[in-house]
Amino acid sequence: MTGCKDAFSDIGKYSQATVVYSGLKAGSLVLRTGEAIKDGAVHSANALVEAGEYSLATVQYAGLVSYSILKRSSQFTGACAKKAVEPVAKAVSPVAKAMAKPFALLADKTGKLFAREGKCEESVKSLEDRVLKLEERLSTLEKFGLRPKVAIAQQEKKLVSDDRRAFLRAVVEENKLLRAS
Amino acid sequence: MAEGTVLNLGIDLGTSRSVIACDNGVRTFVSSYVGYPKDAISRKLMGKDVVFGEEAIKNRLALNMRRPFEKGMLKYSNLTNDKPEEFARYKATARDLLQHLVSLAKKEEPEDAIVRAVIGAPALASTQNKKTLIEITQGIIDDVMITSEPFAVAYGLGILSHALIIDIGAGTVDLCRMHGTIPTDDDQITLTKAGDYIDEVLLNLIKMRHKGVDLSVNMVKRMKEENSTISDKGENVVVHFPFAGKPTPIDVTEELRASCRSIVPEIVEAIRMLVASFDPEFQDILKQNVILAGGGSQIGGLAREIEHYMGENLGSGKVTKVEEPLYAGANGGLLLCKDMPDEYWDELKSGKK
Numbered sequence: 180m181t182g183c184k185d186a187f188s189d190i191g192k193y194s195q196a197t198v199v200y201s202g203l204k205a206g207s208l209v210l211r212t213g214e215a216i217k218d219g220a221v222h223s224a225n226a227l228v229e230a231g232e233y234s235l236a237t238v239q240y241a242g243l244v245s246y247s248i249l250k251r252s253s254q255f256t257g258a259c260a261k262k263a264v265e266p267v268a269k270a271v272s273p274v275a276k277a278m279a280k281p282f283a284l285l286a287d288k289t290g291k292l293f294a295r296e297g298k299c300e301e302s303v304k305s306l307e308d309r310v311l312k313l314e315e316r317l318s319t320l321e322k323f324g325l326r327p328k329v330a331i332a333q334q335e336k337k338l339v340s341d342d343r344r345a346f347l348r349a350v351v352e353e354n355k356l357l358r359a360s
Numbered sequence: 361m362a363e364g365t366v367l368n369l370g371i372d373l374g375t376s377r378s379v380i381a382c383d384n385g386v387r388t389f390v391s392s393y394v395g396y397p398k399d400a401i402s403r404k405l406m407g408k409d410v411v412f413g414e415e416a417i418k419n420r421l422a423l424n425m426r427r428p429f430e431k432g433m434l435k436y437s438n439l440t441n442d443k444p445e446e447f448a449r450y451k452a453t454a455r456d457l458l459q460h461l462v463s464l465a466k467k468e469e470p471e472d473a474i475v476r477a478v479i480g481a482p483a484l485a486s487t488q489n490k491k492t493l494i495e496i497t498q499g500i501i502d503d504v505m506i507t508s509e510p511f512a513v514a515y516g517l518g519i520l521s522h523a524l525i526i527d528i529g530a531g532t533v534d535l536c537r538m539h540g541t542i543p544t545d546d547d548q549i550t551l552t553k554a555g556d557y558i559d560e561v562l563l564n565l566i567k568m569r570h571k572g573v574d575l576s577v578n579m580v581k582r583m584k585e586e587n588s589t590i591s592d593k594g595e596n597v598v599v600h601f602p603f604a605g606k607p608t609p610i611d612v613t614e615e616l617r618a619s620c621r622s623i624v625p626e627i628v629e630a631i632r633m634l635v636a637s638f639d640p641e642f643q644d645i646l647k648q649n650v651i652l653a654g655g656g657s658q659i660g661g662l663a664r665e666i667e668h669y670m671g672e673n674l675g676s677g678k679v680t681k682v683e684e685p686l687y688a689g690a691n692g693g694l695l696l697c698k699d700m701p702d703e704y705w706d707e708l709k710s711g712k713k
Binding site: 320339342343344346347348349350351353354355357358360 | 385478490491515699701707
């Protein structure tokens, strides 16, 4: 019985050791697999970035080449077209100028008119300001019974009311008495 | 009928300031001081024979100073027989001052312009005093009329009825009752306690309280004009006056108030006399329409103080200060001059009706 117990105990220990070992092995495998996946992912990403950069460079280069081709083509075409159009233009231009002359004159006059309108507005505004200032000054003077020189010639003495006139008459009489005394 | 340019003037020949208002827009005043150089050196220094106003005051040590008007009238005009030389001298001085004033107004006018003026005189100036004023204007003004100063103020303001005008000057305080007709002697009172009296009282009060202070009336006058107030509110007035040559700050608030108040009782008494002798039905309206004019009315709080005194002595009162106290008389004179029909001027010249 004791032998059996020992045998079972040994089996248990081995089984336990096997389980621990298996666990350790499995953990190690998982860890290394994770690291391998991580490395792979990093490499893949780097590869993708590099691929992208290459693609971009390729596109840029292609673009530059196309631009260069297009430019040179257009220059060539332009030179040809100029050569073709120039004689025609020379022939047509006096006619076109003659036709456009009235419109040009009209445009010129209208432009000047609008430009002058702006200046006119400024002048009118400055004149309005001056008139306003003069009116203010005049109202101040009038407030104290003063009148501009121009107004002196057209005396409004005749507009004096009857009662005021009576006062003025009394002042004159007083002064006449004063002189007579 | 006047032909050519006519220049209308309103003139207030005051004891302290002479004011002119002209219908060409000139409105100015000159301190009523005329200075004559003491000797050849001062004449050279001044560069002229006569100096006026502030310039004269500034250079007074090199000048013989004259103030031609006293109590609103030409000095010595009541003593023409006793002191004829003095009278003649001051008359010439007044002429110089008037000439200067008119020249300020005539600067841009043609030489042949006809000059017409209405000159304000104290309310109760004597006939002799008024005639003296007319004599002064001869050769300077072509046509002249003299009128009572407070009446000119009333005419200028357009208040010709139910009002009591008080014109506070340096030499006189003129009161005039307006009731729709030309005021007579009974409607007017002239008091001689005015701006100059305040200066004297102020000088004495400061000297009494601050022993050893070196002061002149001019210094006190200037200080009063800058700070005068009756009001108990407001800041204290501290000025620098010399004590044995050293400028020392002194508080003159109380002295200022007391001196400015010194003219109020007499003014209110004169108001009472004019109100009491007026038609009883209109007495209250008169009390409610008291108008203050003249340079002296610029004393801060004076209108309220008179109102307060009127409340105590007359039951009630309303006092209003005119907008431009200094120019009120001259403005009124100008308006009278402008309104006066040509035929009235001609009548006066010919002496006919």
